[in-house]
Amino acid sequence: MGLFSSFHHSSPFFSTLIVLLLVKGLKEVSGATFTFVNKCEFTVWPGILASAGSPKLESTGFELVQGSSRSFQAPTAWSGRFWGRTNCNLDGSGRIICNTGDCGSGEIECNGAGATPPATLAEFTLGSGSQDFYDVSLVDGYNLPMIIEGTGGSGTCSSTGCITDLNQLCPAELKAEGGGACKSACEAFASPEYCCSGTYNSPATCRPSVYSEMFKSACPRSYSYAYDDATSTFTCNGADYTITFCPSPPSQKSSRDSSPMIPEPTTEQPGSEPETKPGSESELGSLQGATLSNSWLADMAIGGSSMAGKPNLAFQFMSNLIFLVVIYLVLLLE
Incomplete structure (x- = not known):
């Protein structure tokens, strides 16, 4: 008494x-808030594609003018991808056509369609009271600089992405028409060796190519080819995430630590337990x-x-x- x-x-x-x-319990129930920020000197039209079995978010595509932001709530266990479309305009029939990252819907909303390569992709799988997994992938090529930053979570929660303008470094054989994007070697040559298909469909047989190594050198924390897991997949518990197009130079700091925003790659394995800091x-x-x-x-x-x-x-x-x-x-x- x-x-x-x-x-x-x-x-x-x-x-x-x-x-x-x-608050901690409600966070586990509510999932994550995704905030999109456009720091490009032009308008970006983000696209959103939920994976099979995941619900559609509030929007599947929208206009994001220079300097603006927009947020969406995703439930726990949600999985999907985000990307940026560029130079979107109406054609003669009133359909919206984008120079890069077009999803083929003919509308601002992508309505369940994915990005036409080449496009920089942000990929997420949210946990349900467990780890979130996320990455920035160049496996389908590159069109825009992009980073992911987590806030409010526990664990390593490292920033990841590609802040380098690969369009300036892109070899002639990978340049997309118009020069607004850089193709992957898989898309450019349609070879099993580059696509990690056929007899090359395992980590043992599909090795980095000179092209994927070029991507990796420029963007060490991004996926450069299909089996580039060890230094490209990151984890966090119960965070909200900001996806920034055309981010500032790497003098920015991660929201979780004092290391550069895109530091040297780690050897964290997908599914491995990160260092947690609940206290x-x-x-x-x-x-x-x-x-x-x-x-x-x-x-x-x-x-x-x-x-x-x-x-x-x-x-x-x-x-x-x-x-x-x-x-x-x-x-x-x-």
């Missing part, structure tokens, strides 16, 4: 911790802020009060401290 009474009197502790746990400084800071909201405890923290002669407060403080330790351990073990 005394312990219950102690928690009752320290309701700011209890309420704040309950809110933290509820992060932000979470601990929230708990500390709630603690100091009690005036008597704030006084104690700055030396304005003494616990001597205040046995009830001493007991209350110890009870709250134990409660905080238990909650911290729960977060740490998740």
Whole structure:
């Protein structure tokens, strides 16, 4: 009864911790928010394609003018891909045709159709209370610089993508008509060796080509060919994601760490367990802020009060401290 009474009197502790746990639980239920940002010097028309079995998002394609952004909510376990279309205009029959990344729908909405290669792709598989997997792929070629950045999640949550303008480096044999995109070797030559098909349909037989190595050198964290998993797939738990077209130079910092936005590639394997940080400084800071909201405890923290002669407060403080330790351990073990 005394312990219950102690928690009752320290309701700011209890309420704040309950809110933290509820927010964490709601995050696992609600999935992720995807925010698209256009930093290009021109309009981009993003396309969205949900994988089989995943629900359609609020839009399957939209216009994103220079300097603007737009966000969408995706449920847990959602899987799909995003890309940017460029130079979209009406043809003589009133259909929308895009110079790169066109999805063939004839409309701003792609309506379940994917990108026509070459196109830079952002691919996601959201977890359901587990890891999200994401990557930026150049397997279908390249048309726009793009990065993915995660916020609010736990784990490694590294930024990934391609900030290099590969259209300027593209060999003549891979250049798309009009020069607005760079084809993959698979699309350009339709060879099983480049497409990882036929007798080349395994990691042992399909090896990097001179073309995929060129892509990898320019964009070390992006998929350069079909079996380029080890340094190209990334994981995060419970994050929201920003997909930026034509991002700023790599002087930007990752939202999770102080390393360059697109650092050297790692050897993280798909499905591997990342380093988790459930007891992060932000979470601990929230708990500390709630603690100091009690005036008597704030006084104690700055030396304005003494616990001597205040046995009830001493007991209350110890009870709250134990409660905080238990909650911290729960977060740490998740």
